[in-house]
Amino acid sequence: MATATSTELKHIKSLLTKKGRKEHGQFVAEGVRVLEEAYRHQAQPRAVYYSPALLSERGEGLAVVFSKRGIPVKEVSASRFQSVTDTTTSQGILAVFDTPARSLTKLYRPSYRKLLLCENIGDPGNLGTLIRSAAAFDFRLVCLIGACAEPYAPKVVRSSAGAIFAIAVVDSTDVEALALARSRSMRLVATDSTGMSDPTGLSDMVRESSVMMAVGSEAEGLSPGLLHAADLVVRLEHEATVDSLNAAVAGSILMKRIYDFTREAVT
Amino acid sequence: MATATSTELKHIKSLLTKKGRKEHGQFVAEGVRVLEEAYRHQAQPRAVYYSPALLSERGEGLAVVFSKRGIPVKEVSASRFQSVTDTTTSQGILAVFDTPARSLTKLYRPSYRKLLLCENIGDPGNLGTLIRSAAAFDFRLVCLIGACAEPYAPKVVRSSAGAIFAIAVVDSTDVEALALARSRSMRLVATDSTGMSDPTGLSDMVRESSVMMAVGSEAEGLSPGLLHAADLVVRLEHEATVDSLNAAVAGSILMKRIYDFTREAVT
Numbered sequence: 001m002a003t004a005t006s007t008e009l010k011h012i013k014s015l016l017t018k019k020g021r022k023e024h025g026q027f028v029a030e031g032v033r034v035l036e037e038a039y040r041h042q043a044q045p046r047a048v049y050y051s052p053a054l055l056s057e058r059g060e061g062l063a064v065v066f067s068k069r070g071i072p073v074k075e076v077s078a079s080r081f082q083s084v085t086d087t088t089t090s091q092g093i094l095a096v097f098d099t100p101a102r103s104l105t106k107l108y109r110p111s112y113r114k115l116l117l118c119e120n121i122g123d124p125g126n127l128g129t130l131i132r133s134a135a136a137f138d139f140r141l142v143c144l145i146g147a148c149a150e151p152y153a154p155k156v157v158r159s160s161a162g163a164i165f166a167i168a169v170v171d172s173t174d175v176e177a178l179a180l181a182r183s184r185s186m187r188l189v190a191t192d193s194t195g196m197s198d199p200t201g202l203s204d205m206v207r208e209s210s211v212m213m214a215v216g217s218e219a220e221g222l223s224p225g226l227l228h229a230a231d232l233v234v235r236l237e238h239e240a241t242v243d244s245l246n247a248a249v250a251g252s253i254l255m256k257r258i259y260d261f262t263r264e265a266v267t
Numbered sequence: 268m269a270t271a272t273s274t275e276l277k278h279i280k281s282l283l284t285k286k287g288r289k290e291h292g293q294f295v296a297e298g299v300r301v302l303e304e305a306y307r308h309q310a311q312p313r314a315v316y317y318s319p320a321l322l323s324e325r326g327e328g329l330a331v332v333f334s335k336r337g338i339p340v341k342e343v344s345a346s347r348f349q350s351v352t353d354t355t356t357s358q359g360i361l362a363v364f365d366t367p368a369r370s371l372t373k374l375y376r377p378s379y380r381k382l383l384l385c386e387n388i389g390d391p392g393n394l395g396t397l398i399r400s401a402a403a404f405d406f407r408l409v410c411l412i413g414a415c416a417e418p419y420a421p422k423v424v425r426s427s428a429g430a431i432f433a434i435a436v437v438d439s440t441d442v443e444a445l446a447l448a449r450s451r452s453m454r455l456v457a458t459d460s461t462g463m464s465d466p467t468g469l470s471d472m473v474r475e476s477s478v479m480m481a482v483g484s485e486a487e488g489l490s491p492g493l494l495h496a497a498d499l500v501v502r503l504e505h506e507a508t509v510d511s512l513n514a515a516v517a518g519s520i521l522m523k524r525i526y527d528f529t530r531e532a533v534t
Contacts, residue, residue, distance in 0.1 A: 136505035
């Protein structure tokens, strides 16, 4: 196996910063499980870097299959590997990917029946978890508006558990997203504390139409514009013991509900 | 207002480590929102520390109400405050609390109809989120078994959004938890990928009996002992696009479902 050069390691390190990711149009994904998902979803890394001293057997197998797919796989010493990762205990494998095109109009397909709209989801862990749940519940595209975390930041990639490789994630605006929903006759379903508890219309709506589901930040909720545009605003009932649900939890609960309704419709 | 001494600041800093928390039987909670929840749930801090230069108006109000409740409130300079917090951008307020008693048999009350059992939830963010959802969905006690994160670690307290002050969280063992469930005729409901999808028995079970709901780690799932003891194992159906759901999401979805069934039973 070839050994990574200092220039390559410097490049990887630069991708841990937002500036570096923007400049190079690339990002880093790290860890055995995340890269197994990348492999499974046919993502093509530019190169894979691993440190034999840190890597498990399962990780070694992964390096081998990437290599068989024609991807350059390069060795890094344990100490140098630690210097290019943002995790405290590294699993000894990472890969560099090109950041995919991220335009809503380019990535949207009319066959997509369920889309997720994230407004101001600033916490990287929450954004990654929402991307993961979206992929799990058959949502085909995640559209980010307002002040969301950067989807290819290391913590988002990690929290997505590799789902970032399975689903289109795009930056957009409320105007563009609402225009798409209108032009495609999608229904806009939102979750917000100001909504209706268990609205009866939800199951029919998601069975009959394509759906764009909106989730906002915990502190602020959804913006008035989106709430006003929504066909249905769903309040997820909970005890007053807590002020609100975690945004990723609220979004995931409603996505699961919509998923179950559409599954019932199929069977 | 009094000013915090160097000894006090050193003490706070020690509580950011597991060793320090254990040694002193105390922990630190930080941030306006978390401490508002602490106040609302009548938690009595030993002392509140704040830095006027960092604190918002809302935070200042909080310092005042704690002071009115007879809690010592002490001033810290901005630079010294930053040195005793584990957040990167501090909101300028924290408080020191005694760690509550954490024995299952001491804290369990027969009136508790819903308990959450967390097995090997090692990620602090997931544990905090599960505690928050448990409080939201009327679960009265969270029982930790196996290798869970430490519930009073700063990241768990923060992820709980203050719910840690609203609900009993105890360390226990599978043997003790199962013995309690048996002696109180609770039903053990688990979520695991090996379970049944949408089992019809769930709604009747949770309406008729007290419930202990078990959630395990993403990587390993629940231990064979717990799965074997479970009255019902629920599989949360999802696409094969992802390997599994986030543990906090899976646990929260099932808690919400159980909550909705028991709410329907009441109305």
